Amino acid sequence: MQLPNWPYPHTIAHRGAGKLAPENTLAAIRLGVSFGYRACEFDVKLSRDNVCVLMHDADLDRTSNATGAVADRDWAMLSQLDAGSWHSSAYVGEPIPTFANVIAYCNANDVAMNVEIKPSPGRERETGAAVARECERRCTTAKTPPLLSSFSTDALLAARDAAPESLLAHLFQDPLPSDWLHKCKSVGAIALDANWKSLTAAIVQEAHANGLRVACYTCNEIADAERLWSWGVDSVITDAVDRIAFRA
Ligand code: G3P
Numbered sequence: 639m640q641l642p643n644w645p646y647p648h649t650i651a652h653r654g655a656g657k658l659a660p661e662n663t664l665a666a667i668r669l670g671v672s673f674g675y676r677a678c679e680f681d682v683k684l685s686r687d688n689v690c691v692l693m694h695d696a697d698l699d700r701t702s703n704a705t706g707a708v709a710d711r712d713w714a715m716l717s718q719l720d721a722g723s724w725h726s727s728a729y730v731g732e733p734i735p736t737f738a739n740v741i742a743y744c745n746a747n748d749v750a751m752n753v754e755i756k757p758s759p760g761r762e763r764e765t766g767a768a769v770a771r772e773c774e775r776r777c778t779t780a781k782t783p784p785l786l787s788s789f790s791t792d793a794l795l796a797a798r799d800a801a802p803e804s805l806l807a808h809l810f811q812d813p814l815p816s817d818w819l820h821k822c823k824s825v826g827a828i829a830l831d832a833n834w835k836s837l838t839a840a841i842v843q844e845a846h847a848n849g850l851r852v853a854c855y856t857c858n859e860i861a862d863a864e865r866l867w868s869w870g871v872d873s874v875i876t877d878a879v880d881r882i883a884f885r886a
Pocket residue numbers: 652653679681694754787809855856875
């Protein structure tokens with residue numbers, strides 16, 4: 639079976655620049671780019687007033703100077719927060735970016751985006767739809783179309799309903815569930831996006847034989863990445879932007 643076009647590099651920077659800068663900030667994405675990375679993964683969810691923002695956790699506690707659920711806060715409040723000082727003094731005052739700001743940066747600098755739709759609990763469909771619409775509205779000039787991924791089948795279905803041209807990847811935790819192929823197909827995904835530890839050469843082969851590309855997260859050792867590429871894995875998402883050289 640013919641494989642879908644895959645305009646993404648073999649390496650993608652996780653959360654911007656992994657752990658070297660505060661995750662899911664513009665500073666992190668810029669740092670990844672400074673190491674030569676031309677693609678980044680980041681996590682997007684909705685504020686209470688439906689602004690798409692970058693944040694991994696449902697709560698603000700770990701990666702900002704505030705507490706409580708992101709979904710309970712309006713953008714006016716989130717925009718005032720410090721999402722950098724938890725990481726290190728070099729990043730004090732680094733703001734939470736909107737998805738729109740990040741799209742503008744990535745488009746202007748030819749950085750490909752792997753947008754992980756990371757809904758707050760109960761907001762799966764609206765988050766998927768909002769992310770897909772934002773991409774449709776703002777990525778018309780992007781050199782590389784964004785790849786939208788999610789662990790949530792509902793979020794991916796809503797993204798597809800809102801913007802049928804969206805390129806989707808279905809994420810799975812380790813171990814890979816037995817119905818991974820069915821789930822990928824049910825949302826019209828172009829790729830399986832697995833925990834790297836759950837992949838085998840046979841799974842990569844099965845995905846490719848069924849017309850799916852294969853991405854995986856979060857592989858931080860070059861020897862492991864080389865093995866994954868030798869099996870034909872199309873993109874490896876990594877924190878180790880300083881140790882694993884960017885590979886187109
Ligand atoms: O998108 C791949 C990876 O980021 C998924 O796991 O928890 O780092 O968002 P997590």
